Amino acid sequence: MALDPYKIREDFPILTRKINDHQLIYFDNAATSQKPKQVIEVVKNFYENHNANVHRAVHTLSQEASELYENAHEEVANFINAKGIEETVFVRGTTEAINLVAYAWGLQNLKREDEVLVTLMEHHSNIVPWENLSKMQSFQVKYAQVNNDGTLNYEAFEKMITNKTKIICMSHVSNVTGVVNDVARIAKIAHEHGALILVDGAQSVPHMPVNVKDLDLDFLAFSGHKMLAPTGIGVLYGKRELLESMEPFHGGGEMIREVSFSPKTRRCSITWNSLPWKFEAGTPHISGGVGLMEAVRYLKRIGMENVKKHEETLTRYAMPHMKECSKRIQIYGPQDPSAKCGIIPFGVEGLSSHDIALFLDNYGIMVRSGYHCAQPLHELFKLNSSARASFYIYNTREEIDKFIEVLKEIERF
Amino acid sequence: MGVIEDYVARTEGTCGKDKDIIVTFKYDKKDEAIKRILGKAKVHKSIARIIFELTFKNYSFRLYGSGKAIFRDLKDKEELNSILTDLLS
Numbered sequence: 001m002a003l004d005p006y007k008i009r010e011d012f013p014i015l016t017r018k019i020n021d022h023q024l025i026y027f028d029n030a031a032t033s034q035k036p037k038q039v040i041e042v043v044k045n046f047y048e049n050h051n052a053n054v055h056r057a058v059h060t061l062s063q064e065a066s067e068l069y070e071n072a073h074e075e076v077a078n079f080i081n082a083k084g085i086e087e088t089v090f091v092r093g094t095t096e097a098i099n100l101v102a103y104a105w106g107l108q109n110l111k112r113e114d115e116v117l118v119t120l121m122e123h124h125s126n127i128v129p130w131e132n133l134s135k136m137q138s139f140q141v142k143y144a145q146v147n148n149d150g151t152l153n154y155e156a157f158e159k160m161i162t163n164k165t166k167i168i169c170m171s172h173v174s175n176v177t178g179v180v181n182d183v184a185r186i187a188k189i190a191h192e193h194g195a196l197i198l199v200d201g202a203q204s205v206p207h208m209p210v211n212v213k214d215l216d217l218d219f220l221a222f223s224g225h226k227m228l229a230p231t232g233i234g235v236l237y238g239k240r241e242l243l244e245s246m247e248p249f250h251g252g253g254e255m256i257r258e259v260s261f262s263p264k265t266r267r268c269s270i271t272w273n274s275l276p277w278k279f280e281a282g283t284p285h286i287s288g289g290v291g292l293m294e295a296v297r298y299l300k301r302i303g304m305e306n307v308k309k310h311e312e313t314l315t316r317y318a319m320p321h322m323k324e325c326s327k328r329i330q331i332y333g334p335q336d337p338s339a340k341c342g343i344i345p346f347g348v349e350g351l352s353s354h355d356i357a358l359f360l361d362n363y364g365i366m367v368r369s370g371y372h373c374a375q376p377l378h379e380l381f382k383l384n385s386s387a388r389a390s391f392y393i394y395n396t397r398e399e400i401d402k403f404i405e406v407l408k409e410i411e412r413f
Numbered sequence: 414m415g416v417i418e419d420y421v422a423r424t425e426g427t428c429g430k431d432k433d434i435i436v437t438f439k440y441d442k443k444d445e446a447i448k449r450i451l452g453k454a455k456v457h458k459s460i461a462r463i464i465f466e467l468t469f470k471n472y473s474f475r476l477y478g479s480g481k482a483i484f485r486d487l488k489d490k491e492e493l494n495s496i497l498t499d500l501l502s
Contacts, residue, residue, distance in 0.1 A: 020479045358464075373428075413466075
């Protein structure tokens with residue numbers, strides 16, 4: 001059954017807000033999603049009734065907090081079809097997840113002759129860690145070409161995958177254009193060449209079914225805050241054997257089983273904790289994990305296939321209306337909605353993206369403006385910046401109608 | 414700096430090659446700030462008090478009825494503060 005955005009809206013207190021005397025229309029979902037009352041309530045309930053540190057004590061509260069936190073890992077593992085909690089490491093977000101792989105796996109495995117393959121449509125979080133690490137390890141970072149419409153040039157990409165390629169790092173969905181990449185196709189070729197694939201799922205996991213086994217991904221990084229959960233919690237999925245073989249990223253409490261001082265060597269010998277705790281040093285973001293668990297349950301009740309269809313419907317509705325409302329409006333990236341999900345980058349001739357965003361803000365409509373942390377793709381499009389409307393489960397056709405109405409006003413300026 | 418502290422809530426440089434600075438006026442002072450600015454700057458275009466294209470001295474900028482303004486291609490924050498001081502005094 002299709003999702004009912006009007007029913008869903010009742011769960012989101014913030015959507016009743018007025019901004020500049022207009023009903024809030026939130027079209028900045030690619031930056032972060034709003035939070036349903038179920039998630040807000042579960043976080044509040046955690047602090048009111050179960051707050052304690054995890055895996056540290058035998059008392060009742062700590063046992064409850066530990067159980068909730070472990071259940072959160074279980075829920076997330078199940079959501080993406082990972083084998084179990086040992087394959088789901090909780091981190092701060094996608095950026096930290098990618099950095100974890102870069103430093104924990106990359107430092108051990110990348111050497112001078114090796115190549116890391118990245119696409120030109122990546123968010124800076126999937127470029128900067130590899131460029132930084134290459135300065136230390138002297139490997140090559142190579143960039144796969146993107147076509148003029150923002151889609152990936154698969155033929156050129158596949159030719160770049162060689163036996164020197166050690167890891168391919170690419171987004172599942174572009175945060176600028178909404179282009180959906182065929183990561184299963186690239187994963188297959190990567191594995192044929194003995195390379196790994198790391199997928200940035202920040203814009204896919206919240207919006208469509210993602211099954212790590214079907215796609216045969218080695219690593220998948222995503223953020224909780226883009227999928228109804230609190231900020232500061234995210235996930236790194238990794239195949240168990242890979243995570244087992246990696247050294248920890250951060251050192252400290254929680255991630256060790258034993259730290260033993262030897263009077264003979266005057267050194268400490270350390271054994272790591274089991275997965276996923278080996279990669280979760282220090283006190284984790286427990287309430288964030290609990291919030292993420294509730295967010296996942298909320299999305300599962302709706303059904304990810306329904307989420308995907310709803311956003312596709314909104315995108316198919318919005319794109320032609322945006323083009324029709326003014327000749328000065330240009331939509332960047334693919335013009336065919338079937339090549340993308342619910343992200344629409346656009347510009348208005350004579351206005352900067354920030355002008356557009358502030359104009360819309362006057363009417364209570366929130367869109368993102370700027371580079372969206374993807375400067376290389378904007379340079380490819382020869383754009384200084386872009387405005388971006390992005391949809392989620394609570395957005396409606398009526399909101400798009402209002403958005404179009406306001407865009408028509410811009411024509412007058 | 415007094416007049417800026419009176420009227421300005423925050424200023425933020427934007428990302429991108431457009432070196433824009435967005436000024437947000439204090440909510441309870443925005444109407445007064447807009448009135449002062451419109452009294453000093455020259456209006457070139459506007460839509461129903463939602464957006465104004467203005468020039469002041471050699472600077473062009475846009476002012477929004479929601480209490481925000483975008484200044485472009487300024488050297489630094491000192492230059493911005495100097496313009497804002499002149500506009501809001």
